[in-house]
Amino acid sequence: MLRGRRxxxxxxxxxxxxxxxxxKIHSSRTQRGGIKLHKNLLVSYVLRNARQLxxxxxxxxxxxxxxxxxxxxxxxxxxxACPPPPAPPELPVLPLPADTQDREVRSxxxxxxxxxxxxxxxxxxxxxxxRAPCRDSSPGFYRAAGSAGPGGGGGGGSSAAPxxxxxxxxxxxxxxxxxxxxxxxxxxxxxHVVTTVENGYLxxxxxxxxxxxxxxxxGLASPPPAPGTKRKYYPGQEEEEEGVEEGEPGGxxxxxxPPFAPCTKRARFEEYSAEHPQDSSNISNxxxxxxxxxxxLVSRQQADSEQPLNGQLCGKQALASLGAWTRAIxxx
Amino acid sequence: xxxxQVSSPPGESAVDWCLYQLNGAAExxxxxxDIISTVEFNHTGELLATGDKGGRVVIFQREPESKNEPYNQxxxxxxxxFQSHEPxxxxxxxxxxxxxxxxxxxxxxxxxxxxxxxxxxxxIKLWKITERDKRPEGYNLKDEEGKxxxxxxxxxLQVPVLKPMDLMVEVTPRRIFxxxxxxxxxxxxxxxxxxxxxxADDLRINLWHLAITDRSFNIVDIKPANMEDLTEVITASEFxxxxxxxxxxxxxxxSLRLCDMRASALCDKHSKLYEEPEDPSNRSFFxxxxxxxxxxxxxxxxxxxxxxxxxTVKVWDLNMETKPVETYQVxxxxxxxxxxxxENDCIFDKFECAWNGSDSVIMTGAYxxxxxxxxxxTKRDVTLEASRESSKPRAILKxxxxxxxxxxxxxDISVDSLDFTKKILHTAWHxxxxxxxxxxxxxxxxxxxxxxxEMH
Numbered sequence: 001m002l003r004g005r006r007x008x009x010x011x012x013x014x015x016x017x018x019x020x021x022x023x024k025i026h027s028s029r030t031q032r033g034g035i036k037l038h039k040n041l042l043v044s045y046v047l048r049n050a051r052q053l054x055x056x057x058x059x060x061x062x063x064x065x066x067x068x069x070x071x072x073x074x075x076x077x078x079x080x081a082c083p084p085p086p087a088p089p090e091l092p093v094l095p096l097p098a099d100t101q102d103r104e105v106r107s108x109x110x111x112x113x114x115x116x117x118x119x120x121x122x123x124x125x126x127x128x129x130x131r132a133p134c135r136d137s138s139p140g141f142y143r144a145a146g147s148a149g150p151g152g153g154g155g156g157g158s159s160a161a162p163x164x165x166x167x168x169x170x171x172x173x174x175x176x177x178x179x180x181x182x183x184x185x186x187x188x189x190x191x192h193v194v195t196t197v198e199n200g201y202l203x204x205x206x207x208x209x210x211x212x213x214x215x216x217x218x219g220l221a222s223p224p225p226a227p228g229t230k231r232k233y234y235p236g237q238e239e240e241e242e243g244v245e246e247g248e249p250g251g252x253x254x255x256x257x258p259p260f261a262p263c264t265k266r267a268r269f270e271e272y273s274a275e276h277p278q279d280s281s282n283i284s285n286x287x288x289x290x291x292x293x294x295x296x297l298v299s300r301q302q303a304d305s306e307q308p309l310n311g312q313l314c315g316k317q318a319l320a321s322l323g324a325w326t327r328a329i330x331x332x
Numbered sequence: 333x334x335x336x337q338v339s340s341p342p343g344e345s346a347v348d349w350c351l352y353q354l355n356g357a358a359e360x361x362x363x364x365x366d367i368i369s370t371v372e373f374n375h376t377g378e379l380l381a382t383g384d385k386g387g388r389v390v391i392f393q394r395e396p397e398s399k400n401e402p403y404n405q406x407x408x409x410x411x412x413x414f415q416s417h418e419p420x421x422x423x424x425x426x427x428x429x430x431x432x433x434x435x436x437x438x439x440x441x442x443x444x445x446x447x448x449x450x451x452x453x454x455x456i457k458l459w460k461i462t463e464r465d466k467r468p469e470g471y472n473l474k475d476e477e478g479k480x481x482x483x484x485x486x487x488x489l490q491v492p493v494l495k496p497m498d499l500m501v502e503v504t505p506r507r508i509f510x511x512x513x514x515x516x517x518x519x520x521x522x523x524x525x526x527x528x529x530x531x532a533d534d535l536r537i538n539l540w541h542l543a544i545t546d547r548s549f550n551i552v553d554i555k556p557a558n559m560e561d562l563t564e565v566i567t568a569s570e571f572x573x574x575x576x577x578x579x580x581x582x583x584x585x586x587s588l589r590l591c592d593m594r595a596s597a598l599c600d601k602h603s604k605l606y607e608e609p610e611d612p613s614n615r616s617f618f619x620x621x622x623x624x625x626x627x628x629x630x631x632x633x634x635x636x637x638x639x640x641x642x643x644t645v646k647v648w649d650l651n652m653e654t655k656p657v658e659t660y661q662v663x664x665x666x667x668x669x670x671x672x673x674x675e676n677d678c679i680f681d682k683f684e685c686a687w688n689g690s691d692s693v694i695m696t697g698a699y700x701x702x703x704x705x706x707x708x709x710t711k712r713d714v715t716l717e718a719s720r721e722s723s724k725p726r727a728i729l730k731x732x733x734x735x736x737x738x739x740x741x742x743x744d745i746s747v748d749s750l751d752f753t754k755k756i757l758h759t760a761w762h763x764x765x766x767x768x769x770x771x772x773x774x775x776x777x778x779x780x781x782x783x784x785x786e787m788h
Contacts, residue, residue, distance in 0.1 A: 013671075014617075017617055017671075017674075020674070020675055024677075032428055032430060033427075033428060033429065033430035033432075033453060033516070034425070034427040034428070034429075034453075034516075036516065037515055037516070037534045037535075037565055038516075038518075038534055038565045038567065038584055038624075039680050041562065041563075041564075041565055041584060042584065042620060042621045042624060042680065045620035045621065046617050046618060046620070046621065046674065049616075049617045049619075049620075050617055053617075
């Protein structure tokens with residue numbers, strides 16, 4: 001169909017724009033005179049626009065496919081209450097680094113009426129989908145790079161419905177309660193190290209809160225790690241931080257922190273996670289790399305085939321296909 | 333696609349521009365440091381200052397009229413050259429600070445000396461330019477070379493006499509305003525009170541006293557508590573030409589904020605916000621980039637503001653916040669090329685804009701060494717080119733035309749053959765006369781009104 005082809009073209013345009021934008025951001029770090037805040041801000045807007053288009057196209061396509069797979073019953077994947085916006089909506093703030101899943105939820109939020117993206121309920125969550133607060137509500141990186149599983153977007157509450165769509169990599173286990181439901185794989189453009197992060201935490205942190213982890217369930221309302229928890233951080237990166245902004249980056253920033261909670265899941269995590277699972281510093285490094293206004297991380301689904309993905313076919317497809325083209329970006 | 337007329341021939345009342353002089357090396361000799369980064373006339377138009385990427389400032393002075401050499405009159409000759417800024421290294425942040433001169437602003441002349449402010453990304457400097465054309469001769473205690481005389485040879489007293497000498501222009505740094513900015517300084521503006529000035533970086537605006545270098549007041553701060561919440565930066569700012577309490581700053585989102593310093597010490601809250609809602613049909617990946625304002629200038633009257641964004645120039649009435657009173661398309665044919673302009677970084681070019689002395693004509697630069705003028709009264713516009721080939725001295729500049737398809741006339745340039753490496757970012761208009769200074773890479777073109785130049 002012509003419509004399909006046009007959609008494909010715009011998706012490809014969006015992809016190439018994303019890679020071009022990331023390349024610009026990366027090269028701006030070595031430019032003489034330091035990082036140009038204005039230019040990086042504008043590039044991040046293009047990045048955001050391209051990603052929104054890409055994801056909305058993807059989302060629509062997945063929903064269509066899902067309709068084909070499950071023509072009768074209640075789909076596991078619910079269409080969010082708001083359709084993908086026809087044009088990138090005016091977001092009141094630049095979103096924090098987030099995984100791909102989160103982007104769509106945030107778009108929803110904006111369309112819903114410009115609610116502060118990172119706070120408050122956005123799309124209405126179906127009551128049957130309860131959330132495990134496998135994440136905290138601290139400002140900064142962790143708040144944003146959160147699961148779309150138990151909760152989407154921001155600190156308050158978010159739609160779980162679209163979150164479920166993208167909860168690939170989520171181990172539903174027995175109870176259907178998502179555990180560490182979304183995973184972000186982050187590329188550090190400095191060292192080309194890839195880190196896999198669950199819900200914005202390293203797996204080790206997350207585990208301590210999740211019901212299906214080794215530790216006893218503290219209840220779904222167990223408090224997340226302290227918002228102020230800082231992470232270890234290489235001194236060499238400080239300069240980049242400083243170059244972009246004064247002082248430390250906001251929110252769940254970076255500095256020496258408490259040791260990670262041990263967890264039996266950790267072994268499994270390490271099995272299929274990237275080279276340096278403890279390199280949380282890479283995440284903050286990426287924040288500094290992209291400067292202020294960074295809107296998203298490059299994601300690459302790591303070994304999703306190894307995860308049980310019951311009923312997560314569509315999500316897996318979405319992320320697998322993301323992997324194909326983001327590998328090109330990895331080369332940069 | 334139909335042929336789009338993008339310029340109109342000059343009418344009888346329009347100005348005929350001709351090249352008056354051209355300064356700068358031929359293009360194959362250009363080094364990065366020679367690229368002109370700012371151009372500014374002083375308040376009388378007698379002096380013209382340029383700054384370049386290498387941190388140098390060159391000041392040109394207009395030759396006064398003289399009956400003896402009529403062909404030299406009105407010519408701008410080099411008056412002084414000095415190194416204003418040097419490259420620096422911030423050891424704390426491991427950042428190199430470029431020596432490129434971002435802006436030069438002249439102070440109103442208050443005595444025989446001239447003063448100007450020049451700034452790079454971090455440091456603003458006040459320079460005093462003085463002339464010395466006499467020197468005392470006939471000292472009693474020292475000889476012509478300054479050596480002490482043998483007292484036994486001194487037999488009589490004489491009064492030293494001032495004798496003329498070759499003009500010597502001395503430039504001295506009188507003040508250095510350092511450490512005021514964390515981010516890159518993009519503009520400076522001298523207040524009409526002639527005592528204070530402001531400097532703006534991406535997130536903050538500081539108010540300085542010209543005599544005090546160890547303190548400045550922060551009057552605007554748009555840095556969010558969490559840098560990840562950043563959505564816009566300050567792109568340009570200027571004091572009102574007459575009201576010493578008013579200033580305007582533009583943002584990357586395309587809005588203008590007029591602030592009144594009487595209202596509060598910190599002018600984070602604007603008095604007026606000038607913003608035009610975006611046309612949703614023009615929405616694209618690059619909407620945010622092309623709406624970013626690259627320059628803002630008050631009219632001489634103080635009634636209007638002129639802004640430049642990537643594709644347009646707009647005239648705003650201070651009394652109307654909802655939309656500009658006039659919008660002029662500079663090069664709308666680029667709208668379909670934004671993607672490639674993004675790839676080659678041209679979309680980030682910051683063009684400046686200028687008013688003429690009577691605020692009736694506005695001017696701005698474009699690509700291919702073109703610059704555009706819009707007459708606000710006749711609504712006519714013209715595209716001219718600053719190039720060695722097409723400008724014979726004293727020959728009238730021929731209007732240029734960019735064709736976007738369809739019928740192509742002779743001498744038209746198609747959009748695809750535009751040279752995007754030749755951009756005119758910096759232009760200046762003499763405060764009272766029809767003389768314009770155009771910076772094209774490393775070359776400074778000075779064009780004059782044919783009528784004007786014939787009078788001399």
